[in-house]
Amino acid sequence: MSSSSQTADGPVVGQRRRYRFGPAGQVGLGREFTAKALRDWGLADDELLDEDVRLIVSELVSNACLHAGGPIELVVTLKQTAVRVEVFDAGQGAPQPRSPHQSSRPGGHGLHIVGRLSSQWGVEPTDGGKAVWAEIARPADVG
Template sequence: MSTTEPYSPDADEPPIGQVRRLRLAGASGAVPRARDFARTALGDWGWLPAVTADQRAAVEDVLLVVSELVTNACLHAGGPDELRLRLAAKLIRVEVADLGPGTPAPRTPHRAARPGGHGMFIVQRLCLQWGVERSVDSLGKTVWAELAAPL
């Protein structure tokens, strides 16, 4: 189930401050569902169709980060609980909540030729910043990443 916080659309301005949520707990095919959901949100927010190379790169970066964070939750945290996308004036914040106790980190040292373990390294390279917020009740966490909006 997905939800969208309401806003009044204006043809000239993106819906700054809008949040989109997709419940993923127990869902099969979480990664493709999350990517499709993100692609739809980006379209609604005016990021698509991407006309310039910079706009296309920004969209692909968001979709890749969504994929990597959801995949990480699937592999290491018992599955994602919820995907949230938050639109701000100059960035988008991707959040994936899960119930897992671990803390994701890029593999150090990063070895490009070695299979697996590249997800958080990719997130670190593509994002302005990223981090982990623990749930108030100590059950789980939210892994978040912020990317610049296309020019």
């Protein structure tokens, strides 16, 4: 990764940031890491995008903590039309939104939030578990 994240024309599409999780503080550290990447890419000025991306990171990391023994790695990628977030863990199986979704009940809202805020999301198996990912659309006038 180069030290410069932007050119005179804006952020560099295709840039990827990786964060390996330690034993504690996963959600907060994941949010901070993501916020820095968005600032470096000049995207933090869009409050809605910034908040949506950080909320999705919180939900995916929380789900890894609750259901998969904790996250291993967070990858944030700047795409032409979206910001892609991937959370890798050692868990097996594919998480599914709780159905039927009942907004008045505590818990079980994470994947519904991810689905509402992202343009698409999914699960991909990896050698040691899985990656749960989401893509959040960038404003049309950026990149």
